[in-house]
Amino acid sequence: MSIPAFLKLVEIQTKIASVFPFVIGTLFAVYQYDLFNWKNTLIFFGSMLIFDLTTTAINNYMDYRKATNNHDYDYRTTSNVIGQEQIPEKVVIATIFVMFLIATGLGVWLVFETDLLVLLVGFICFCIGILYTFGPVPLSRMPLGEIFSGVTMGFGIVFLAIYVNAYDAGIANLIWSDEWVSVKVNLIEVIRIIVISLPCIFTIANIMLANNICDLDEDIRNHRYTLPYYIGKKYAVILFNALYYGSFAAVIVSVAIGFLSPIMLLTLIAVIPVFKNLQKFNAEQVKAKTFVISIKNFVVTNSAIVVFLAASLILKYV
DSSP: OOHHHHHHHTTGGGTHHHHHHHHHHHHHHHHHHOOOOHHHHHHHHHHHHHHHHHHHHHHHHHHHHHOOOBTTBOHHHHTOHHHHTTOOHHHHHHHHHHHHHHHHHHHHHHHHHSOHHHHHHHHHHHHHHHHHHSSSSOGGGTTTHHHHHIIIIIIIIHHHHHHTTSTTSSSEEEEEETTEEEEEEOHHHHHHHHHHHHHHHHHHHHHHHHHHHHTHHHHHHTTOOOHHHHHOHHHHHHHHHHHHHHHHHHHHHHHHTTSSOGGGGGGGGGHHHHHHHHHHHHHOOOHHHHTHHHHHHHHHHHHHHHHHHHHHHHHHHO
16 A cells, blocks of 8 residues: 555544644643643644544445445545545554554553553543444434544543643542542542534534435435535535534633633634634535635644633733
């Protein structure tokens, strides 16, 4: 398998959806807790990114295996990268296993560097990531895909990026003593992290929602009954719009209750390009033309958050 074929298999262009929550979580750990552990941060980034590549490869492989063809449409050779690039199935499977083992190894290393809570949260994220694409009825083929992708990546990555830097800052901990296992959670700190991660949750969920809206007819042919199938394309588009406005509302709430610096209100500037992009998506939902709008809006929204979160850090330490 060539490098370009591998990059298409893992859809490297979509990995920005992992990077932004990671950066936001890391910046917030420094802003809120004055803590930064470069070693744990690098280990987590490697494990997170490689596991994301793994789940995408599994998703493409499962779509390839489960695709149903008819006389005028061959999904495997027309739309799936494995068929397009003629990648042998054995090579795909071997690649998936190697990436999974590397991601798992890095995750175990991170547990030894931090504590058992990372093992618990990481295990839950791993399970959701696998079940998202694998099994009799993968989560991605259900109307739950947006919820699981948004929460797992939008909250899970932000939380872990914060926790690997501030695992001893009183956010939460897991203690295993003999036959007893106890988990202690600081509700205020966890609520703080949930609220500041809402823009990531919503904008990541929208990437999948846009994909499912655009692929609705193709998904039905391949027996994938996603959220737009159940609520209808009209209401799916309304939800797509609402989640972006909800992202900016979350920033306002975060500032109002003191979770973020007032300078974060400048992220509302991003509403202008996001609104213009939404008008284009509302006009037509075509994969080749308008799916990219979900990526653009994700980048615009979260770039603004990263820039002004970094500015908050500068103002805090100046």
